[in-house]
Amino acid sequence: MMRARIILVSGAIFLGGLLPVLADTSFQIGGSDSHVVRWNRFVDVLYDLHNTAQVKYEIRQVSRIGGYPRHPEFYEEISYYDKKSGKLLSVIQWEREAEKGGLDKVLSMFKEEEPKMPRDRIHSISVNVYDDQGHVVRDYSATYLPTHRNAPSQTLIFLHQYNGDLHAFRGFDATGNRLFEQCEGNLDGKEVELSLDDVEIAYAIDEKNGVMQTRHYRACFDGLTTTAAAYLTPH
Numbered sequence: 001m002m003r004a005r006i007i008l009v010s011g012a013i014f015l016g017g018l019l020p021v022l023a024d025t026s027f028q029i030g031g032s033d034s035h036v037v038r039w040n041r042f043v044d045v046l047y048d049l050h051n052t053a054q055v056k057y058e059i060r061q062v063s064r065i066g067g068y069p070r071h072p073e074f075y076e077e078i079s080y081y082d083k084k085s086g087k088l089l090s091v092i093q094w095e096r097e098a099e100k101g102g103l104d105k106v107l108s109m110f111k112e113e114e115p116k117m118p119r120d121r122i123h124s125i126s127v128n129v130y131d132d133q134g135h136v137v138r139d140y141s142a143t144y145l146p147t148h149r150n151a152p153s154q155t156l157i158f159l160h161q162y163n164g165d166l167h168a169f170r171g172f173d174a175t176g177n178r179l180f181e182q183c184e185g186n187l188d189g190k191e192v193e194l195s196l197d198d199v200e201i202a203y204a205i206d207e208k209n210g211v212m213q214t215r216h217y218r219a220c221f222d223g224l225t226t227t228a229a230a231y232l233t234p235h
Contacts, residue, residue, distance in 0.1 A: 035175065036151040042174040043142045043152060046234045047119055049127050050080070050090045057082040057089065066093065071146045075123045087134065093124040127234065136160050140234045142174070157231050161224040166192060168220040172228035183220030192216050 053059075060083040067074035075093040082089055126141035137160050142152040155174035160167065168183035182195040194217060196204060204210045211217050 039142070039151045039155050039174050042140075042155050042232070042234070043122065043125060044119065046125055046127055046140050046142060047122065049129075049140070049234050050092065050125065053082075053089045053127070054080070058084060059089075065096075068146060074146055077124075085134070087130060088128060090125070090127040092122060092126075094118075095121045095123045129235075135162055138231060138234075157228045157234075159225060159228065159231065161221070163219055166220050168224060170221070170224060170226070170228075172231075174232060176228050176232060178226065178228075181221065183217070187216060187219050192220065194220060 060081045062079045062081070064077050065073050065075070066077050073096060075095055077091065077093045079088060080090045080092075081087065122144070123146070124141070124143040126139065128136050129138040129140075131137045139158045139160075140156065142155045144151075145153045152174075156179075157172045157174065158169045159172075160169040162168075164185075164187070166183060166185035166187060169181065170178065171180035172178055177198070178201060179198045180196070181201065184193050186192060194211070196211070204212045207213075212221075
């Protein structure tokens with residue numbers, strides 16, 4: 001079960017159709033070399049995880065073309081399903097080769113460009129991991145900007161927990177920062193809908209009688225790890 005991506009002020013939610021909000025920017029992702037290496041490595045391992053599922057399951061593919069105002073038809077989005085169960089295993093937006101024109105076309109005559117490897121054509125990638133009951137227990141995603149792709153602009157790790165009719169998940173980035181958490185469902189016949197972003201989480205942790213001490217919150221999140229340390233390498 002995948003969601004739509006939501007960009008947070010300092011971090012973001014992946015549960016489905018992954019469409020970057022930063023549709024057209026021209027800046028490079030900043031940060032230390034270790035950050036760039038770590039986040040690109042996250043994509044490498046995530047792509048390996050995707051390929052493992054391609055071998056394990058019989059796959060059904062569904063594709064569509066998408067893009068942005070200044071980059072129309074920028075990518076081909078392919079959703080990969082397990083043909084037997086119908087479960088969505090992964091979604092990859094592959095960069096398409098745009099036809100060059102104008103000055104770019106002239107300059108291309110004087111140099112040879114190395115063809116991109118499959119990994120280098122990934123614009124966005126997301127992978128679901130299921131338990132034996134068919135529940136999503138982890139989902140991972142990463143997205144590059146349309147230009148200056150020295151590192152992903154966003155990485156996400158969501159860890160899921162199920163308690164009766166409650167479904168809770170916590171979100172982190174590939175550095176381990178806790179970004180988001182949400183719970184929805186029913187508890188004792190009453191609807192539950194909780195969500196906290198990174199700023200709200202930081203405040204709530206220090207509140208003695210805050211939302212994290214409520215019965216609903218504890219029913220949702222007790223037992224769900226508060227760190228992504230064991231999942232920074234997707235598996």
